Amino acid sequence: MPSSKELPPSTAPFFPNQFIKNQYCSKPQYPPQDTDLSGQVAIVTGSNTGLGFACAKQLLSYKLSRLIIAVRTTAKGEDAAAKLRKQHPEATIEVWLLDMSSYESVQAFAARTEKELLRLDIAVLNAGIAGSEFKIVPSTGHEEALQVNYLSTVLLTILLLPVLKDKSPAGTPGRLTVSTTMLSITAKFANKNVKPLLPSFDDKKNFDPVDNYPKTKFLTQLFLWKLTDLVSSDDVIINMVEPGFTKGTELQRDAPVAVKVFLALLKSVSARDVKLAVSTYLDAAIVKGKDSHGSILMNWEIAPYAPFQYTKEGQDVMERLWGETIKELGPLGVSDILKSLYVSM
Template sequence: MPSSKELAPSTAPFFPNQFIKNQFCSKPQYPPGDTDLSGKVAIVTGSNTGLGFECARQLLSYKLSRLILAVRTAAKGEYAATKLRTQYPQATVDVWLLDMSSYESIQAIARKAEKELSRLDIAILNAGIAGSEFKIVPETGHEEAMQVNYLSTMLLTILLLPVLKAKLEPGQPGRLTIVTSMLSIIAKFANKNANPLLPSFDEKKNFDSTDNYPKTKFLGQLSLWKLTDLVSSDDVIINMVEPGFTKGTELQRDAPFAVKAALNLLKAVSARDVKLAVSTYIDAAIVKGKDSHGSILTNWEIAPYAPFEYTSEGREVMERLWKETIEELGPMGVGKILESLSES
């Protein structure tokens, strides 16, 4: 099947056309009945609750040998790990601390994976925040949602690539799946023409509580295109997955009361349950093949990127974003990693 890069952009309006198709007219696809992850090792970020926890549980249900819950709070991680160990006593379940607002924490977990793991087959980057209030991360000086959903996720992605390449079953590519959002299709992204671009996210005048989550997720899609031009699917298959509108998560926990009330009403009539939504993660991370490299997976299928990404303006923004991102993350060694992967 063609990758997202090879597909034509969708012309159907997101609301209601694509939303109705996503939530009511899509047929779930589950792994083959003989799927067996014995011997394999996976990392799942943000995995103590909601979609991340269910993802961890489903991976273990396919006989995954070792699971690493990468979480911000040790106590919550251990509570989740205890439940999983009880249900799947044959597996090793570890808790590693990861603060997605901290570059040092991200570098530390990548070093830990490189040093302590003899094998790493799958990484699913699920951690994210809605960012409904303007907050600056003191350590980095960046707006919180942009830091967590984009910059930190991109840093962790790149730092894990050489680990995945080096520590897997011979002849098999590593798998790295990043969770995105269907709302990115309708991101207004009002500051897209700012130059430089990244600092514009840190100015309160550019903050829009309704658009912040969609546009910070959209940044990841713009950079996925560039990243996967440099990394071979023979080494690591990198894709993004959109789980659909889902109930039973804590994503909107910090949203204003009126927003949460409206969302809860909409979820009651249209949202997927967590178990169904996470089946999209499993499909992206262990079922889909090399044709999904550099692709967005929606409703268990390879889907086009947002229409903006196919335009000349979109390509210009993509190039500018990528250049600024590599400059931002350069002190953490991402340039050398990408150079080594593109030459291999």
């Protein structure tokens, strides 16, 4: 099956065409009933609530042996773990601290996986924020959604690559799935031609509370397009998944009241429930094969990237973003890992 990069860009507008298809006309696909994750180890970030919690719960239902709940607040993580332990007493369920607004926390988490895990099969990077208010993270100097949805997500992705490669069973690639949104298709991304690009996100004049979430998630799509060209699917299968418009999550918890009211009304008539939405995570992380490497999965199928990525302008932005990101994250362990990938190609 063709990868996302090999598919032609979609010409249908996201609203209403793709949205209606997503929410009303797509056939759900659940893992086969005989799926058995016995002996396997998985990490799910942002897993104390919403889609992350539902993903953790579903993985355990397929006899997952060990689960790492990666959360920003240990107490909330322990509350979630307690609920899961009651339902799955046979599994080992641990709560590990991971603050996606902190480079140091991401590095410490990745180092812990290297040190403490004898095996790692699956990583689902679900943590993200809507970023509807302009906030700067003091420790990094970056706008919060840029930090969480893009920079720290990319950092964690790269730092986990050698762990997934070395600690998955011989002959079986590790699996890394990143949650994304195809609202990126609708992103205005007004600052895309500003040079340098990343610092422009930290300037309040470029902040758009409606556009900020889709465009910061879009950055990850741009970066992973290039990264997955360097990573062999024999070592780690990396894909992205669009769970669809979902009710029962806390993604918009910081949104203005008027936006919350509008979304609540829209969710009441069109949103997927969490169980249905999280089946897209499971499909991406444990069902889809090597043909999904470097792809976006939408409606349980490999889908094309946003049309912008196929254009000359999009490719130029991608190159600039790659260079700036490597410069930013290189000293945090990224450069050494990427050099090892170049050597192995």
